[in-house]
Amino acid sequence: MTAAAGGLSVTVTAKVTRINWSMGGGTTITCTKPGTPYQQSLGKADSPDCGHRYTKVGNHTITATSTWVVDWVANSGETGSIPDTTRTSSTTVRIGELQVVN
Template identity: 50%
Template sequence: MALVGPAIGITVTPGKTGLVGVPVWLWTAVSPTTWGPNTATASVPGLSVTATARATQIAWDMGDGTVKVCKGPGTAYFTGGVHSPTCEHVYVASSAGQPNDAYRVTATATWEVTWTGGGTSGTLTVTRSSSTTVRIGELQVLVTG
């Protein structure tokens, strides 16, 4: 059974710069390996065990000291969207001065794995992580009059 970290979706894509105060949407692409369900069976003569894994949440370490926990996979950005209906973060400071002038974002999915076989069953929890970086800048406006 292959379980991987979230397939990070974020509105501030590589090569782009987001802005302080503007919501950053957070999501994962949903697949058997990134969100589940994912089921596998292992067998030997006279015994088989079946396990099913489902992600239950993603903890987004935003690199600025904030960890945002989202209970679902999030909602992919759509044109015209301002606030994510499910999972977002608003940076309050620029990433200037961070390594490579970018915040390191780490998404950690928590998976619940249930298994049954050989006349018994159980549940275990595992985590898988993925990372990316985001650049956040400030927009300053000068008004003269």
């Protein structure tokens, strides 16, 4: 994103470095990459890098806290970073049925 005023323009780039997922029930998962795209050949296997499997029926509050690094550069040649900027969002999901496959 670029903003300009009075002859000065600044371009800002923000990148997520990790997301901490609080999945409810005390489980927290930290993801440092986008994850593995689903492939039908994986079937019902657990995610190899950033997944969670619920084992209890009920309502679960999920909270995601993303950590960002924000870099900026001005047309004057100045640059900078704003490290560890965080954003948090929550939602509730209801797990109504669990199946056990033997």
